[in-house]
Amino acid sequence: MNLNGLDYELIEAAKKAIRDNYDSIRWWHTVGAAVRTKSGKIYVGVNCDSVSHGSCAEVIAIGSAITAGEREFDTVVAVLGGENEKILPPCGNCRQMMYSYDKSINVIVSEDTKVNVLELLPYPCD
Numbered sequence: 001m002n003l004n005g006l007d008y009e010l011i012e013a014a015k016k017a018i019r020d021n022y023d024s025i026r027w028w029h030t031v032g033a034a035v036r037t038k039s040g041k042i043y044v045g046v047n048c049d050s051v052s053h054g055s056c057a058e059v060i061a062i063g064s065a066i067t068a069g070e071r072e073f074d075t076v077v078a079v080l081g082g083e084n085e086k087i088l089p090p091c092g093n094c095r096q097m098m099y100s101y102d103k104s105i106n107v108i109v110s111e112d113t114k115v116n117v118l119e120l121l122p123y124p125c126d
């Protein structure tokens with residue numbers, strides 16, 4: 001369903017990804033993400049961290065889509081799991097990665113707001 005310009009099916013997919021995989025102790029999986037491609041498909045991911053390095057859930061979700069051959073993205077959203085479940089704006093690295101793959105990508109940054117990635121990254125590295 002798409003009310004007020006927000007893709008609620010996408011938000012629910014991100015919530016399901018982290019609800020199914022939430023683990024704040026052993027694997028540090030605390031964020032889920034979902035990306036809708038311009039072909040209409042949804043890909044999901046959760047963050048993968050270790051003591052020395054980590055990858056954000058958005059990177060994993062977009063990477064999954066890329067692995068499936070997708071290159072054009074419509075909207076992405078990330079959700080913090082656990083007791084304080086909420087939509088999270090992307091980190092700086094993810095903003096640049098999203099911009100680099102598709103400058104037209106939209107990002108759901110809160111329960112009622114969707115913006116183009118350029119609004120989150122006014123001076124991108126090209």
Ligand SMILES: [Zn+2]
Binds near residue numbers: 056057093
């Ligand atoms: Zn990130």
